[in-house]
Amino acid sequence: MIKSLHIKDFALIDELDVQFQPGLNVLTGQTGAGKSIIIGALHMILGERADTDVIRKGADKAISEAFIYVGKNDYLKNLLEEQSIDYSEELILRREIRQHGSRAFINDTPVNISVLKQVGDQLVDLHGQYDHQLLLKEEHHQGVIDQFDSIEPVLESYQKEYRSMQDLQKQLRDLRKKERELKDKTELYKFQVKELETAELDPHEEEELEAEMNLLDNAEDLDQKASAITEIGNGDEVSLMDMLNTIKLNLEDMARIEPEFGTYLQEVTTARISIQETIQFAERYRDRIEFNPQRLEKLRQRQSELNRLQKKYQRSIPDLISYLNEIKSELNVAENFDVEIERIEKKIEDQAHILKEKAVDLHEEREAIGRYLSDDIVLSLKNLGIQHGQFKVEVAWRFLGKGWIDIDGQKVDCNEDGCDDVRFFISTNKGEDPKPLATIASGGEVSRVMLSLKSILAREQKLPVMIFDEIDTGISGEISEKVGRVMRGLSEMCQIVAITHQPQIASQAHKHYKVQKVEEDDRTVTKILPLSDEEHIREVASLMSGEQITESALTSARELIDRGGMRN
Structure with a gap:
């Protein structure tokens, strides 16, 4: 409270x-x-x-x-x-x-x-x-029924299957849309697959091409430089190695006299070994140098082809490989659309059976609540002065000629809240058949129906x-x-x-x-x-007679209050 x-x-x-x-x-x-x-x-x-x-x-x-x-x-x-x-x-x-x-x-x-x-x-x-x-708008009547506790688990179960059906329907729509789009692209994709597969793309090829072309392009220069290194190391008159050997021998003699030269002896020895290895590598490298203009031209043509493909498709080589796999997959889907569509349609058919079961459960629970509510409201209306009132909750399937499920051979339209149209019917006069609440109920009757509903819902909720x-x-x-x-x-x-x-x-x-x-x-x-109690009496009297409170109004107010207290 x-x-x-x-x-x-x-x-x-x-x-x-x-x-x-x-x-x-x-x-x-x-x-x-x-x-x-x-x-x-x-x-x-x-x-x-x-x-x-x-x-x-x-x-x-x-x-x-x-x-x-x-x-x-x-x-x-x-x-x-x-x-x-x-x-x-x-x-x-x-x-x-x-x-x-x-x-x-x-x-x-x-x-x-x-x-x-x-x-x-x-x-x-x-x-x-x-x-x-x-309450006078029929689209709100279902909401009244669905406030009852017993509806909630049934509605949630239905909504779960409804969402699953929505997902399947979306998959089917997307697949058919894709089928239409791919029909226009199939020939293009086939050409592109052939072109890219013929190119035999390798994500590392560009780097390897660059490296090999760089060697072929600079073969003569590399040979000259390697030859110059060899000649310096192995000259006929005075070579660099002879000079280093002379320095090494002298440092060995000096280090035996003065230990400080030992450090320099070690450095010269290391340098001599490194230089000798360098000269030997240069000699061996000259034997590996390839003078091959034909191979260089072939590599340049390959590079030109790769550049053309990248410019045409506006993609790098790794991205072109990914794109090739993607369009091959698309073509595979295009070739199997009928099978895939048939598979989804079968799942939709199965899901329709499940959804129908849940929709029927929800429909029947709403009907049960409707019967219970109708009886209670009729009883409540009697207490509110409508002695011969009738109240009926109609729960009808939404037959609109379209929908995902069939009931009695007719298509039923469903939405997130079910497949039902709920309407309240009322008769407040003896001998009259119930008619839609919105068309015949007066303001006072609607108030009493609303209070009856609130009383029942208060008890339920x-x-x-x-x-x-x-x-x-x-x-x-x-x-x-x-x-x-x-x-x-x-x-x-x-x-x-x-x-x-x-x-x-x-x-x-x-x-x-x-x-x-x-x-x-x-x-x-x-x-x-x-x-206070006395002020309460005067205010009730004021409501009865206006600002001028008469003794008779006060007496009537007391009687009214006393009568209410005795009845409760």
């Missing part, structure tokens, strides 16, 4: 604190006093969209905060622990709206608005003034809090008293916060609050006042 609500700088509200009680909490006040502003602040806490227009003039931000007792709730516990929020049986939900965005908190920990909404959906059912209109913003639209008098009694009975299962203009409903309150506008410092502000 909502234990307390704090609102600051929200629309006409300067600062407001209210402590709600268990049972039926009723808010009354003149039109425009700000009752709906309070509901708007609750909407904000529950993660609904909020505009910066709600920020009170002159303030930096609008704040709405609720202290809610939730008890034990495994879903919320897991959800909050995923967000690194310690779970407790009492939660503080807070929302701040600023000029440049909003912030949300749970137990003072920042959270995304989506998380705040997930938590709010588990705690509060908020029925706004315009939710009646949703076990939500801690239900908020009604003028659910009594279109009703008055004795019917209002019946509605009030139903709401008071409903408050035994969950906390109810209700805005009403009806004295018969206000009289049923366990706790009554008056919302009013007052002038403070040349500004209009909204206040909410918890009423």
Whole structure:
């Protein structure tokens, strides 16, 4: 239950604190006093969209905060622990709206608005003034049925198979599209495969070509340089090796006298060996040098061919090899399209059988819920003054002449939520057949159907809090008293916060609050006042007779309140 609500700088509200009680909490006040502003602040806490227009003039931000007792709730516990929020049986939900965005908190920990909404959906059912209109739109009827707990696992099972079917259908569409595209490219791909395979591409060939051409191109120069090295080392008159041998012999003699020459002897010995090896390598290398203009020309032609292919395809040699493998694979697919399409179509056929089973399960569960809901609503409508009411939930297959599955030989169109059209039918007069709710129900009848639905869903979903913003639209008098009694009975299962203009409903309150506008410092502000027992009587009387409260109105108010207390 909502234990307390704090609102600051929200629309006409300067600062407001209210402590709600268990049972039926009723808010009354003149039109425009700000009752709906309070509901708007609750909407904000529950993660609904909020505009910066709600920020009170002159303030930096609008704040709405609720202290809610939730008890034990495994879903919320897991959800909050995923967000690194310690779970407790009492939660503080807070929302701040600023000029440049909003912030949300749970137990003072920042959270995304989506998380705040997930938590709010588990705690509060908020029925706004315009939710009646949703009931008149048949596209929302399925959503009502799907709020029952038994639907969820069946719907999830169906949706899993539906998504699998979507994936298969996409694969088939992509394959057929590819088939059409490849038909135009097949001849080109065949030519390119032949051209690239004939080229016998090697990812390392360019480097090897460059290296070999460089040697052939510089063969004469290499031979001359190697010859010069050999001649220096092995000259007929005085060679470099002879000079080094002379230096080595002298250093050996000097080192025996002066040890310091030992270091230089070692260096000269090493240099002599290195130079001798170099000269010998140069001699051997001359024998390997190839003078082959024909081979060089052949390599240049090969290089030119590789350059042509790279320029033509705008790819490097390694990328050309990858491209060749890619188009060969594409051609292989093109040659086997019929086989691949047949394989996917067989999988789709098998998946259609699975999807049909899940769709039938979902359809039958919705029908079962529909029958249960119909019976309960008829009983509830009797308590709300519609003695001979009939209510029927029609769950019909969506036969549109197209679809993935067949039912009784007809194609059924399916979507993410199933293959059904759900419609509510009602009759409020004896002897009349039920007709679509949207076409015959009056405002007061729709209100009573909505309250019946809310009562049943509250029992099924076990939500801690239900908020009604003028659910009594279109009703008055004795019917209002019946509605009030139903709401008071409903408050035994969950906390109810209700805005009403009806004295018969206000009289049923366990706790009554008056919302009013007052002038403070040349500004209009909204206040909410918890009423004492005597003030409760006077406010109910005021709703009955207006601003001038008569003794007869007070007497009637007391009788109305006493009657409500005795019945509950």
